[in-house]
Amino acid sequence: MAAQPLIRRLCVIGVGLIGGSLARALREKGEVAEVVGSGRNEDNLRAAVRLGVVDRYDTDPARAVAGADMVVIAVPLGAIEPVLRAIVPSLSPGAVLTDVGSAKGSVVADVERVCGQVLPNFVPGHPIAGTEKSGVDASFATLFRQRRVILTPLVETAAAAHHLVKKMWELTGAEVVDMGVRHHDAVLAATSHLPHMLAYTLVDTLARLDDRAEIFRYAAGGFRDFTRIASSDPTMWHDICLANREQLLEMIALFGADLERLAEAIRTGDRAAILATFQRAKRARDNLYLD
Amino acid sequence: MAAQPLIRRLCVIGVGLIGGSLARALREKGEVAEVVGSGRNEDNLRAAVRLGVVDRYDTDPARAVAGADMVVIAVPLGAIEPVLRAIVPSLSPGAVLTDVGSAKGSVVADVERVCGQVLPNFVPGHPIAGTEKSGVDASFATLFRQRRVILTPLVETAAAAHHLVKKMWELTGAEVVDMGVRHHDAVLAATSHLPHMLAYTLVDTLARLDDRAEIFRYAAGGFRDFTRIASSDPTMWHDICLANREQLLEMIALFGADLERLAEAIRTGDRAAILATFQRAKRARDNLYLD
Numbered sequence: 001m002a003a004q005p006l007i008r009r010l011c012v013i014g015v016g017l018i019g020g021s022l023a024r025a026l027r028e029k030g031e032v033a034e035v036v037g038s039g040r041n042e043d044n045l046r047a048a049v050r051l052g053v054v055d056r057y058d059t060d061p062a063r064a065v066a067g068a069d070m071v072v073i074a075v076p077l078g079a080i081e082p083v084l085r086a087i088v089p090s091l092s093p094g095a096v097l098t099d100v101g102s103a104k105g106s107v108v109a110d111v112e113r114v115c116g117q118v119l120p121n122f123v124p125g126h127p128i129a130g131t132e133k134s135g136v137d138a139s140f141a142t143l144f145r146q147r148r149v150i151l152t153p154l155v156e157t158a159a160a161a162h163h164l165v166k167k168m169w170e171l172t173g174a175e176v177v178d179m180g181v182r183h184h185d186a187v188l189a190a191t192s193h194l195p196h197m198l199a200y201t202l203v204d205t206l207a208r209l210d211d212r213a214e215i216f217r218y219a220a221g222g223f224r225d226f227t228r229i230a231s232s233d234p235t236m237w238h239d240i241c242l243a244n245r246e247q248l249l250e251m252i253a254l255f256g257a258d259l260e261r262l263a264e265a266i267r268t269g270d271r272a273a274i275l276a277t278f279q280r281a282k283r284a285r286d287n288l289y290l291d
Numbered sequence: 292m293a294a295q296p297l298i299r300r301l302c303v304i305g306v307g308l309i310g311g312s313l314a315r316a317l318r319e320k321g322e323v324a325e326v327v328g329s330g331r332n333e334d335n336l337r338a339a340v341r342l343g344v345v346d347r348y349d350t351d352p353a354r355a356v357a358g359a360d361m362v363v364i365a366v367p368l369g370a371i372e373p374v375l376r377a378i379v380p381s382l383s384p385g386a387v388l389t390d391v392g393s394a395k396g397s398v399v400a401d402v403e404r405v406c407g408q409v410l411p412n413f414v415p416g417h418p419i420a421g422t423e424k425s426g427v428d429a430s431f432a433t434l435f436r437q438r439r440v441i442l443t444p445l446v447e448t449a450a451a452a453h454h455l456v457k458k459m460w461e462l463t464g465a466e467v468v469d470m471g472v473r474h475h476d477a478v479l480a481a482t483s484h485l486p487h488m489l490a491y492t493l494v495d496t497l498a499r500l501d502d503r504a505e506i507f508r509y510a511a512g513g514f515r516d517f518t519r520i521a522s523s524d525p526t527m528w529h530d531i532c533l534a535n536r537e538q539l540l541e542m543i544a545l546f547g548a549d550l551e552r553l554a555e556a557i558r559t560g561d562r563a564a565i566l567a568t569f570q571r572a573k574r575a576r577d578n579l580y581l582d
Contacts, residue, residue, distance in 0.1 A: 278525035
């Protein structure tokens, strides 16, 4: 334990992959004196205690946040509004509140709806990390190491709250960057939300073919990588695509038009157009990652 | 070297990832006495000699096949017809011929066009293995271990030729299965050709956005896996999508309709439909692979 830990009492609402990994990382650093968990699944909360991820839990979020100086909401986006309604009246004066939702516009709107304003001590956040696994069993302390965490503070956000949330994520080994709410949602629609829609749709399309058993038998390594994200939690992703509906639909439309254009090039045997598409894509992908 | 190697002289036309890995595997087993390479890129052929993948090479495929008892055509699909025109007159009597193309209908049509008939000693084949890398430098002896190789013999195919090609692939550690030509092309359109089109299109769509630099900066692990196949060789894939045009276009249309249906569900906030799609996909993906 650090002589003066950054956080005295951390309350994590939703002790899953993200919430659990954050608690683990901060405990490992000795930068949190006490961790209180909350959530709807008591089995999961008991597991969190057993695994040493939290010290104790309370299934009532209003009681769980009592006396916490840092509250992290790590539930699916669709559950954020009811959680806010439950906890806001019980927050300690000065408590800092943040979330980990994959869309930020909807969370800011939730806060405004519940509180009638943007809370100065609320710092919208989004760690760009995760696996296709869910639950506290899947959490690990190094999940955020060398990953990016995006914060989307508003003009109303208090500098001290922003600073504390930034510091908390840096302690997990993440690089923290600030971004505007709409810009965050546009970037994530392109790099994460659209790819998940494509992976889910592809697997579902194939799973409804008559010879699906045969088809999946011959799915090789490329398919395995390509469809890994289709194992992600359906409820979480259902919430994300509705929360970022407008920007996601725009990306789906862009992609759909490009796919139709490629299909047309294949149909008409337009070799130059096909090759140009693949070459541009390969160049972009190769420059992006050196693996 | 086995006392009586399976193959006396193997000629590999196109000593890349697949052709090179096959030669390496057979040499490691001592089941080939001599390997002759051929291809258009002399630098690559020189590298193949230097790496010990082939004993010698000849850039003229007609000369390269002379005296070979097994000839493997491992060039992109679009180059198979000219290769056949060059080599068929020079094949030794009794030489067995096979290929590794990712579509089989087009290769069978190539053989019929060049020879006026299906050659009894020609066995169409397709190893379901590979990486997004290309060239002999990327080849390795264990590429086919525990992978599937599909052969699509025709009624005209000689049993002895079929048997020899099957034996050859089994020596690499692969499981060899037989399939009809059209069925092969349907299964591959679904599990491989469509996913490649989606990955190429996605990366290309994003690469043409105004804030592409920013977007790619925030692409995390899921995106990396999802787009790995967009690094595949553009020429090879250009050939594949034209060779399997009809069945690929059918799959793109199916997928496109499903994506449009999902977009409509997101647009109208049809929670049940969205969730059902994601749940079906997750169930199929989880049952498919246990990773």
